[in-house]
Amino acid sequence: AQTVTQSQPEMSVQEAETVTLSCTYDTSESDYYLFWYKQPPSRQMILVIRQEAYKQQNATENRFSVNFQKAAKSFSLKISDSQLGDAAMYFCAYRGLIQGAQKLVFGQGTRLTINP
Amino acid sequence: NAGVTQTPKFQVLKTGQSMTLQCAQDMNHEYMSWYRQDPGMGLRLIHYSVGAGITDQGEVPNGYNVSRSTTEDFPLRLLSAAPSQTSVYFCASSRGQGAGIKTGELFFGEGSRLTVL
Numbered sequence: 001a002q003t004v005t006q007s008q009p010e011m012s013v014q015e016a017e018t019v020t021l022s023c024t025y026d027t028s029e030s031d032y033y034l035f036w037y038k039q040p041p042s043r044q045m046i047l048v049i050r051q052e053a054y055k056q057q058n059a060t061e062n063r064f065s066v067n068f069q070k071a072a073k074s075f076s077l078k079i080s081d082s083q084l085g086d087a088a089m090y091f092c093a094y095r096g097l098i099q100g101a102q103k104l105v106f107g108q109g110t111r112l113t114i115n116p
Numbered sequence: 117n118a119g120v121t122q123t124p125k126f127q128v129l130k131t132g133q134s135m136t137l138q139c140a141q142d143m144n145h146e147y148m149s150w151y152r153q154d155p156g157m158g159l160r161l162i163h164y165s166v167g168a169g170i171t172d173q174g175e176v177p178n179g180y181n182v183s184r185s186t187t188e189d190f191p192l193r194l195l196s197a198a199p200s201q202t203s204v205y206f207c208a209s210s211r212g213q214g215a216g217i218k219t220g221e222l223f224f225g226e227g228s229r230l231t232v233l
Binding site: 006035042044045050091104105106107108 | 147151156158159160161172174222224226227
């Protein structure tokens with residue numbers, strides 16, 4: 001079964017510093033997609049970054065980048081130059097073929113606090 | 117620029133009451149889904165649909181019904197609400213099979229907070 005695990009329920013970082021959020025997943029598929037979603041207090045789910053499993057190059061979106069280790073089934077998110085607006089819940093998600101259908105499975109989430 | 121619209125945003129029910137959470141999208145997305153969000157458990161898939169007339173169960177379908185009579189709408193029905201269904205519910209959609217599914221991104225509604233007393 002496909003599962004996604006975020007082992008850090010909470011993280012905190014000083015403003016302008018760098019923080020890394022961890023995510024591991026379990027799958028027997030070779031073609032899938034991984035995502036990080038951000039959920040601020042407004043409750044809205046916002047896509048931060050995506051990674052396609054067949055691409056070896058790590059995805060980058062401005063201050064956000066990932067470290068995708070396919071063999072280790074690890075997908076961490078690095079936030080550089082942390083800003084107060086980065087404070088939110090962050091969810092790692094896996095999308096692929098699960099029991100014959102495309103589904104998106106989420107981790108438990110990591111609450112990120114930015115200290116001014 | 118509506119995207120995915122969920123109603124209502126808040127609802128309080130008594131045990132045994134029924135209600136429907138509405139979800140509509142204006143992006144012509146084939147794929148639609150419902151998730152519930154509970155503390156410490158992330159988002160769990162309730163039901164999903166890959167197109168009009170086609171629905172299937174997700175991880176936690178018990179106590180919920182869905183239908184998909186049009187591409188735009190995907191309502192979630194609670195036939196007899198229970199306190200265990202107290203949660204925040206999200207509707208999400210994406211392009212369907214083919215090129216669109218490869219981006220994988222789901223577009224989410226703003227969520228509906230349901231409390232069952």
